[in-house]
Amino acid sequence: MSVPAIELKNITKTFGKSVVANKNVCLTVNYGEILAILGENGSGKTTLLNMISGIYYPDEGQIFVNGEEVSITSPKDAFKYKIGMIHQHFKLVDVFSATENIILGLEDDGKYDIKKASLKVREIAAQYGFEIDPDKKIYEMSVSEKQTVEIIKVLYRGADILMLDEPTAVLTPQETRKLFAVLRKMKESGKAIVIITHKLHEVLDISDKVAVLRKGEYIGTVNTSETNEGQLTEMMVGKKVTLNIDRSDPVDPTDRLIVAHLNCMNRDGFKVLSNVTFTAKSGEILGIAGIAGSGQRELLETIAGLQPMVTGGVQYIVPETGKIEFLRDKTPLQIREMGIRLSFVPEDRLGMGLVGSMGTVDNMMLRSYRKGKGIFLRKQEPKALADKIIEELEVVTPSASTPVRRLSGGNVQKVLVGREIAAAPTVLMAAYPVRGLDINSSYLIYNLLNEQKKNGVAVIFVGEDLDVLLGLCDRIMVIGSGTVTGIVDARTTTKEEIGLLMTKEVRKDA
Amino acid sequence: MTFIIQQTIVYAVPLMIVALAGVYAERSGIINLALEGIMIFGAFCGVMFVNIMQGQQWVLNAFAQKQYGLLQLVEILAMLTAAILGAVFSLLLSFASINLRADQTIGGTALNLLAPALVLFLVRLLTAQNTLFMSTGDAASWFMLKKTTFGFDKDAELSFIGNTFLHKVYLANYLCILIFIILSIILYKTRFGLRLRSCGENPQAANSLGINVIKMRYAGTTISGALAGMGGFVYALAAANCSSNGDVAGFGFLALAVMIFGNWNPLTIAGASFLFGLFKCISAGYSSIDINMDGVYLLREIGVSPHVYRMLPYVITLIVLAFTSKNSRAPKAEGIPYDKSMR
Numbered sequence: 138m139s140v141p142a143i144e145l146k147n148i149t150k151t152f153g154k155s156v157v158a159n160k161n162v163c164l165t166v167n168y169g170e171i172l173a174i175l176g177e178n179g180s181g182k183t184t185l186l187n188m189i190s191g192i193y194y195p196d197e198g199q200i201f202v203n204g205e206e207v208s209i210t211s212p213k214d215a216f217k218y219k220i221g222m223i224h225q226h227f228k229l230v231d232v233f234s235a236t237e238n239i240i241l242g243l244e245d246d247g248k249y250d251i252k253k254a255s256l257k258v259r260e261i262a263a264q265y266g267f268e269i270d271p272d273k274k275i276y277e278m279s280v281s282e283k284q285t286v287e288i289i290k291v292l293y294r295g296a297d298i299l300m301l302d303e304p305t306a307v308l309t310p311q312e313t314r315k316l317f318a319v320l321r322k323m324k325e326s327g328k329a330i331v332i333i334t335h336k337l338h339e340v341l342d343i344s345d346k347v348a349v350l351r352k353g354e355y356i357g358t359v360n361t362s363e364t365n366e367g368q369l370t371e372m373m374v375g376k377k378v379t380l381n382i383d384r385s386d387p388v389d390p391t392d393r394l395i396v397a398h399l400n401c402m403n404r405d406g407f408k409v410l411s412n413v414t415f416t417a418k419s420g421e422i423l424g425i426a427g428i429a430g431s432g433q434r435e436l437l438e439t440i441a442g443l444q445p446m447v448t449g450g451v452q453y454i455v456p457e458t459g460k461i462e463f464l465r466d467k468t469p470l471q472i473r474e475m476g477i478r479l480s481f482v483p484e485d486r487l488g489m490g491l492v493g494s495m496g497t498v499d500n501m502m503l504r505s506y507r508k509g510k511g512i513f514l515r516k517q518e519p520k521a522l523a524d525k526i527i528e529e530l531e532v533v534t535p536s537a538s539t540p541v542r543r544l545s546g547g548n549v550q551k552v553l554v555g556r557e558i559a560a561a562p563t564v565l566m567a568a569y570p571v572r573g574l575d576i577n578s579s580y581l582i583y584n585l586l587n588e589q590k591k592n593g594v595a596v597i598f599v600g601e602d603l604d605v606l607l608g609l610c611d612r613i614m615v616i617g618s619g620t621v622t623g624i625v626d627a628r629t630t631t632k633e634e635i636g637l638l639m640t641k642e643v644r645k646d647a
Numbered sequence: 648m649t650f651i652i653q654q655t656i657v658y659a660v661p662l663m664i665v666a667l668a669g670v671y672a673e674r675s676g677i678i679n680l681a682l683e684g685i686m687i688f689g690a691f692c693g694v695m696f697v698n699i700m701q702g703q704q705w706v707l708n709a710f711a712q713k714q715y716g717l718l719q720l721v722e723i724l725a726m727l728t729a730a731i732l733g734a735v736f737s738l739l740l741s742f743a744s745i746n747l748r749a750d751q752t753i754g755g756t757a758l759n760l761l762a763p764a765l766v767l768f769l770v771r772l773l774t775a776q777n778t779l780f781m782s783t784g785d786a787a788s789w790f791m792l793k794k795t796t797f798g799f800d801k802d803a804e805l806s807f808i809g810n811t812f813l814h815k816v817y818l819a820n821y822l823c824i825l826i827f828i829i830l831s832i833i834l835y836k837t838r839f840g841l842r843l844r845s846c847g848e849n850p851q852a853a854n855s856l857g858i859n860v861i862k863m864r865y866a867g868t869t870i871s872g873a874l875a876g877m878g879g880f881v882y883a884l885a886a887a888n889c890s891s892n893g894d895v896a897g898f899g900f901l902a903l904a905v906m907i908f909g910n911w912n913p914l915t916i917a918g919a920s921f922l923f924g925l926f927k928c929i930s931a932g933y934s935s936i937d938i939n940m941d942g943v944y945l946l947r948e949i950g951v952s953p954h955v956y957r958m959l960p961y962v963i964t965l966i967v968l969a970f971t972s973k974n975s976r977a978p979k980a981e982g983i984p985y986d987k988s989m990r
Contacts, residue, residue: 190855192854192855192987211857212854212855212856212857213857216857222855224855227852228849228851228852228855228856229849229852230844230845230848230849230852230853231848231849231979232844232848232979233841233844233845233848237841238852240841241841241842241845241852241853241856241858242842242845242853242856242857242858243838243856244857249836249837249838249841290856
């Protein structure tokens with residue numbers, strides 16, 4: 138057997154005194170092989186890769202590259218050993234072109250020559266089957282294009298060892314397939330690849346070996362061909378997670394929210410929703426399925442009063458009196474003042490849901506500060522609520538005043554969902570509430586939604602994982618290109634049926 | 648016409664060089680609000696240097712024997728002194744905002760408060776009056792380039808170009824324009840420039856590619872300090888009667904405004920500076936400007952209040968820049984202390 142590309146021996150890293158990010162991690166990566174690192178949020182996957190790429194320095198342990206012990210103290214060192222990392226949060230300069238980003242920081246003897254560099258970028262792209270325009274500015278690019286730039290950035294530096302931190306978290310299934318094809322091509326050309334992902338089916342799809350971390354500790358490495366989802370899940374969470382979601386029958390469903398003939402344009406004047414009609418009932422979870430970007434986001438934002446509708450209407454039926462309120466052309470504040478408790482967990486948690494630089498307490502206050510009398514804010518109530526959420530939802534945070542931006546994705550989501558539920562909603566809308574979350578956090582969110590359903594809330598859940606939609610929801614509405622292509626009973630339908638509905642309208646348009 | 652062009656340059660040059668100072672700091676990610684303070688300090692240092700040099704025998708001899716080359720050398724040395732000491736002064740801001748991660752706005756304001764007080768204190772200590780002059784008597788005659796400097800006869804008739812650009816001008820202004828052009832090119836066309844700009848946009852990205860963000864930010868603020876110091880001296884030399892009194896008439900703040908409205912872009916900044924310079928010169932000398940050489944002082948004759956003329960440079964600059972800066976966009980990471988572990 139040849140010399141391994143990277144070998145880690147007993148790597149340990151602690152932050153501060155108490156937080157152990159990695160403990161005695163041992164790993165081996167070979168050339169021509171894809172290793173997946175699997176673990177829950179906060180299990181130290183990213184920290185581990187950051188140590189190999191020179192962002193952090195391990196407290197203990199050794200790193201071997203090509204069989205020789207090395208000390209990687211800066212990203213420059215990592216490049217010296219031909220190690221390249223593609224971060225989950227892209228490290229790109231928005232106002233620069235792709236080429237400028239790629240050559241930034243390079244120390245070669247040649248002259249500063251953008252034209253020559255962009256030629257080389259094209260060459261690399263052609264070699265591995267990327268599509269890229271070297272002169273395009275980053276801010277004009279889609280997420281997957283940005284990722285391409287990141288990958289070419291490390292290839293341009295001659296990296297033979299590539300590490301990708303959750304590359305598929307931001308991609309659509311089609312883009313993921315493309316990425317995997319590229320990764321396979323790189324593997325064939327003899328590169329060593331390390332990939333972090335949460336998604337088990339992707340792990341099984343792309344990797345040769347899987348290394349599992351749990352709470353910073355190294356659990357073990359298995360060959361992908363000899364394992365299955367059940368075993369990996371068990372290694373990851375330590376205990377067998379029941380993949381079945383506890384679904385109760387809806388109790389006394391009555392119409393709560395009636396959306397009729399909704400038409401909506403986006404900012405560029407494209408029609409994103411056409412003639413959407415559906416009813417959300419109390420005490421049930423209505424799932425919304427569809428290919429990403431089919432209008433799910435616009436639909437929820439329109440109901441919440443964040444986007445104007447062109448035609449159509451939204452009616453809300455007050456539970457106690459049965460009175461009908463019209464929500465058309467109302468702002469979120471007006472809706473709230475009408476006494477309608479509509480909660481919205483947006484897709485973009487830190488952009489729309491929470492203020493990243495404020496602590497949990499202050500974020501709680503954002504929803505309630507208007508209730509206060511007098512000119513000063515009252516902190517006691519939000520503080521108590523924040524403490525309650527942190528305790529009940531097991532939010533891992535140093536304190537209730539730590540900026541939520543510093544928390545991990547799952548914890549941010551817990552804070553957001555906790556706040557929205559605390560408002561005792563009658564309608565709860567959640568867009569991709571488990572995106573980027575590990576299994577345990579996901580189930581916590583599912584349980585929260587189920588609890589709301591039992592309390593008689595009309596829950597609208599936009600999801601991407603069909604298994605979850607089938608297991609969690611009572612009815613599933615499928616959206617394709619902004620139109621409703623079908624509403625089905627989640628208990629009797631099949632994945633195939635939903636899949637067909639998802640692509641129905643797309644085909645007609647094309 | 649000659650008068651207008653010359654005066655425009657006098658006012659425009661310090662403005663554009665100081666605005667570029669701001670650009671260098673902000674492109675590296677540090678808001679340099681202290682431009683005004685550094686200008687004041689640089690002006691004082693330069694004037695002080697000249698003042699000392701004029702006590703030296705060889706300089707006095709050079710003046711007496713009309714060795715203009717030597718005198719110009721003194722002027723250049725004074726510029727350098729102002730630049731170096733301006734850079735040193737700006738290190739206060741750099742240290743506070745880069746190493747100590749202090750709020751950059753507060754750091755800059757502190758320097759702005761410190762500089763005039765310090766300068767006025769020193770001036771009073773040295774001269775027992777409120778203003779420090781470069782020399783006793785006609786200071787301008789020491790450094791101003793005239794046609795006689797180039798060996799022409801006093802009565803010689805030069806062409807329009809010669810009259811405008813060689814007679815009664817300062818070498819310092821031309822040097823500054825040259826420096827402005829060179830530094831603008833460096834910012835956009837070199838590896839160093841690319842790295843500096845990346846630190847102002849996304850320092851985490853820069854760091855992940857092995858760029859030392861702290862070093863680059865020090866480079867940015869230090870160049871900024873040097874330029875602002877130099878700009879201060881040039882202002883003192885050409886626009887303020889070769890004197891320093893702890894004041895540069897708000898040019899530092901004006902330069903900040905020009906930089907922001909000029910979208911952190913050297914070309915727009917140069918344009919805006921010259922526009923401002925033009926109207927500043929009209930407001931200063933509207934009563935003696937004879938536009939079409941027919942002996943009628945039109946601007947004075949039309950009977951507009953002098954106050955209107957004095958307002959003009961500020962109002963016009965504001966209006967034009969407001970319209971041209973629709974897409975104004977600050978460097979993304981400016982003002983945010985660099986934190987390696989932030990995502």
